[in-house]
Amino acid sequence: MATESRMQELRKDPIVGRWVIIAPDRLTRPQNVSDVEELSSEGFDPFLEGHEDATTGEIMAYRTSGQANQPGWRVRVIPNKFPAVTVEGQLEKRGVGIYDMMNGIGAHEVIVECPHREANMSRLSVDNIREVFWVYHDRLVDLKRDKRLVHGLIFKNKGARAGASLDHAHSQMIVSPIVPITIQEELDGAAKFYNYRGRSIFSDMIQQELSTEDRIVLETEHFVVMCPYASRFPFETWIVPKQQSSHYEDVTQPVIEDLGTVMKSVLMKFEIALDDPAYNYVLHSAPFSSKDLPHFRWHIELFPRTSRVAGFEWGSGFYINSVPPEEAAKFLRETEIE
Amino acid sequence: MATESRMQELRKDPIVGRWVIIAPDRLTRPQNVSDVEELSSEGFDPFLEGHEDATTGEIMAYRTSGQANQPGWRVRVIPNKFPAVTVEGQLEKRGVGIYDMMNGIGAHEVIVECPHREANMSRLSVDNIREVFWVYHDRLVDLKRDKRLVHGLIFKNKGARAGASLDHAHSQMIVSPIVPITIQEELDGAAKFYNYRGRSIFSDMIQQELSTEDRIVLETEHFVVMCPYASRFPFETWIVPKQQSSHYEDVTQPVIEDLGTVMKSVLMKFEIALDDPAYNYVLHSAPFSSKDLPHFRWHIELFPRTSRVAGFEWGSGFYINSVPPEEAAKFLRETEIE
Secondary structure, eight states: OOOSOOOOEEEEOTTTOOEEEEOGGGGGOSSOGGGOSSOOSSSOOTTSTTOGGGSSOOSEEEESSSOTTSSOEEEEEEEOSSOSSBSSSOOOOEEETTEEEEEOBSEEEEEEOOSSOOSOGGGSOHHHHHHHHHHHHHHHHHHTTSTTOOEEEEEEEESGGGTOSOOSOEEEEEEESSOOHHHHHHHHHHHHHHHHHSSOHHHHHHHHHHHHOTTEEEEOSSEEEEOOTTOSSTTOEEEEESSOOSOGGGOOHHHHHHHHHHHHHHHHHHHHHTTSOOEEEEEEOOOTTSSOOTTOOOEEEEEEOOSOOOSHHHHHOOEEESSOHHHHHHHHHHOOOO | OOOSOOOOEEEEOTTTOOEEEEOGGGGGOSSOGGGOSSOOSSSOOTTSTTOGGGSSOOSEEEESSSOTTSSOEEEEEEEOSSOSSBSSSOOOOEEETTEEEEEOBSEEEEEEOOSSOOSOGGGSOHHHHHHHHHHHHHHHHHHTTSTTOOEEEEEEEESGGGTOSOOSOEEEEEEESSOOHHHHHHHHHHHHHHHHHSSOHHHHHHHHHHHHOTTEEEEOSSEEEEOOTTOSSTTOEEEEESSOOSOGGGOOHHHHHHHHHHHHHHHHHHHHHTTSOOEEEEEEOOOTTSSOOTTOOOEEEEEEOOSOOOSHHHHHOOEEESSOHHHHHHHHHTOOOO
């Protein structure tokens, strides 16, 4: 196969309209992640404080001391070494016969969550976690100024089985000129509900969940944490703000204050109840271009990787979940954390 | 967690409309598949000829000799021992507050593809593979008579990493009262294209692919095999019939004759080029209720499991593929099979 470095492309499936990133440069990643079952906590850690020269230059950092690319930071943002999209170049939307494509313009950043070696965000301090969520906010605010970009996706892969290739707590952000299909489907579905009933589906969902409590993991002043009614995966968990807000970048200080506590609690419950599982989370937020959308609400979806996804499930969207969300929620709810 | 046997449920996500199966009975599966990296080819094989009493009673079989549940069969269909849906009971569609659900009515069957122990369909004879595809046909024809059921999903998980729990070649069928969301999205997208342009997207796609040949793996009288333009995964491969037909159960003899050869070739190419990978395939076919739909075409999507899906990809539908389909197709096209 060709090995020369080439431009990433965004390509649209002509049937369902799903955009995918074709990123051939990633072939040069040092290992084929499919071969790794457990990440080693030994060996060189490029994300460690003091190893700043092992990474590409920092985009930003919250610092106690020092200058860029020196020790003294608490949370640090760097470009992904194997980016799926890059900021250089023109967007160049074009057709290829019946197909639509554009250059893979965008930002692919890594948020290093702590200066010391710690694999799981659950073991960071609540203040540290809050700062990570402030960094997400700050990066979205900065990147939405680039008029080529329409959406920011923030996610975390924790553990080899969840797709991580390093065991130092980090998350990622892909800011791109398209809206990912799952977000678009949520926007469409939520708008349909709103237009028909005049209410937000998120508000209705929270109201119903709080009235039965069957699927509630925990509730705080600003958040409801629940295993959703139609969970695709065992222990799938959503963190949903109680107040209407479609754009994560519009988050306020009291909400992040609470979110730090909530995230730490949920991840500690995962760690204790599910024996330190690999997991992913994805922050769903509205596209940059719009004002606050009354029908949509930003939220975080978490997926512990306790079971293998059979693969036919990708090919059909038809998920079989062996743990009813009521049982998952009860189990997590009753899991005591120190 | 509760261990009593309970009815499976189909539940609809209130935002995007995706149905999932909540199948708590599957908790009693003998192993947590997430712990298995390789299937053992030693040990007891319940699918072996002569071991008929180790499985639930057969639903049908193509036989050279013998009676039901005796040796002498070539391809054999049995109920899944850990079914995601079951035929007993009433459909009972109902609302739960804002949510929609129905009982998990349906058929979940296993097609044992050969009487001898062989893990990979690629090593079965072409005639054997043809019979497997005839069995798919026969089961759909039979099950579509059940007025409660609206769609049949046929799929294969080969290898532990693809979700298989036995290493004897088999595929599965889930016939259910709902249309899986990915199929529904394809139907909707294809209908939109047809209504706008008056042509089938499948026909346009085939025409364009055959004209450039960049993404063609092979072509026969009745089929085009290609790596799709917006492939989600490295070496994603589609088998698309050249002639319009939306329902697989309307397949004709010359087409299955050809399909046997095509499937064997594709799977041999996977085995040689990708070092005997785990893989999935899913047969996409139109819902039972409709007549032939001019905008939709049944087809088979194959996914070798060469890379780990990072999980954020489920949460966003935003796939990053490190192998351009042109390179994947060239590699598979040039892979010689005996």
